[in-house]
Amino acid sequence: MKRLSLESKVLNENQRVADSLRQRFRENGVLCLNLISSPGSGKTALLEQTLAHLDPTTRVAVLTGDIQTDNDARRLARFGFPVKQITTGGTCHLDGRMIERHLEDWSLADLDLLFIENVGNLVCPSSYDLGEASKIVLLSVTEGEDKPLKYPSIFFKSDLFILMKVDLLPYVPFSAELVEENARRVHPGMEVVRASAVAPGGLDQWLVWLRSRIAAAKGSQAFAAAGR
Amino acid sequence: MHELSIAESILDAVRKEIALHPGAVPLRVGVRIGSMAAIDEEALTFCFEVVVHGTEWETLKLETKVIPARRICNSCGNTFIIEDYNSVCPACGSEDTRADGGDELDLEYLEVETDEAPVP
Ligand SMILES: Nc1nc2c(ncn2[C@@H]2O[C@H](COP(=O)(O)OP(=O)(O)OP(=O)(O)O)[C@@H](O)[C@H]2O)c(=O)[nH]1
Ligand SMILES: [Mg+2]
Numbered sequence A: 001m002k003r004l005s006l007e008s009k010v011l012n013e014n015q016r017v018a019d020s021l022r023q024r025f026r027e028n029g030v031l032c033l034n035l036i037s038s039p040g041s042g043k044t045a046l047l048e049q050t051l052a053h054l055d056p057t058t059r060v061a062v063l064t065g066d067i068q069t070d071n072d073a074r075r076l077a078r079f080g081f082p083v084k085q086i087t088t089g090g091t092c093h094l095d096g097r098m099i100e101r102h103l104e105d106w107s108l109a110d111l112d113l114l115f116i117e118n119v120g121n122l123v124c125p126s127s128y129d130l131g132e133a134s135k136i137v138l139l140s141v142t143e144g145e146d147k148p149l150k151y152p153s154i155f156f157k158s159d160l161f162i163l164m165k166v167d168l169l170p171y172v173p174f175s176a177e178l179v180e181e182n183a184r185r186v187h188p189g190m191e192v193v194r195a196s197a198v199a200p201g202g203l204d205q206w207l208v209w210l211r212s213r214i215a216a217a218k219g220s221q222a223f224a225a226a227g228r
Numbered sequence B: 001m002h003e004l005s006i007a008e009s010i011l012d013a014v015r016k017e018i019a020l021h022p023g024a025v026p027l028r029v030g031v032r033i034g035s036m037a038a039i040d041e042e043a044l045t046f047c048f049e050v051v052v053h054g055t056e057w058e059t060l061k062l063e064t065k066v067i068p069a070r071r072i073c074n075s076c077g078n079t080f081i082i083e084d085y086n087s088v089c090p091a092c093g094s095e096d097t098r099a100d101g102g103d104e105l106d107l108e109y110l111e112v113e114t115d116e117a118p119v120p
């Protein structure tokens, strides 16, 4: 009997695709954000309001993943930006290949921001790198403060936690402080913003975070170009 | 439930590796899973059995090992395993620490039966 050392990632094929996507995003100064939450936490609602409120000069596109239907793409297409539905037909997550395929007829040079709305699922999408600059996890105030502890992986891997539907806080027994504390146990120092897709000003904290990240992505593109 | 696609990816990797070693029969494949990898060890083992069942890989066993999440202290350089989500450095008490892995999903080894003469 002989033991062969393998020392590679199980998902090395996906990793290869994700690395190449990440490099293309960087070269083109595109900030790619991968939004992950359980079904119904408000990913599409957040994106609808973001598209409605973002500076009109920001060139944004959206890929939205679902197991079935193109409802989300239709909701998002109303804002006049390029939107594509990725229908996985049963698969519980998006993978790098799906992103690569659906980007084929878009020119990355014409984009500043690419949102990927992952399939509604708090577990599986966290294993698949899509070449994004950051994963963002959403959780709404009706889902319970313990979720960061029950689904630690996605909180561990995400750069930002958006606590959604804070307009409902007066009506549900839910402590925003406790859920944030739980998120930071899993991911010390994690950035958190509170958001509502329906309350006036409900996107303010999120838009501050987003604008600073867009500016940073442009800066690092200029830096990379200058270094060449 | 993405353990099924993970199990298929593991078998794919075994197939590729075995192609490089003609005559070798795979016995066991070892996989390292970080505690923050969002992979359920039991579900993965079950899915792997399903994936190899009734194929020429039927006798191939999956061996999993879960590795705990670790952090590195930015003050003293100490690496430590996190217990109960306590991210404070046990060596110097600093709160300035950073994650060190934790989301691994790595192929570690493949044990094979070979017809090569053993090296004396
Ligand atoms: N009160 C309140 N309701 C919200 C908010 N955001 C979303 N909703 C509602 O929550 C429901 C689900 O929102 P979606 O945006 O479809 O959720 P999603 O995460 O995109 O769902 P999937 O794509 O199916 O996983 C809808 O009925 C929304 O109107 C919010 O901030 N406040
Ligand atoms: Mg949606």
Ligand SMILES: [Zn+2]
Residues within 6 Å of the ligand: B073, B074, B075, B076, B077, B078, B089, B090, B091, B092, B093, B094
């Ligand atoms: Zn220390």
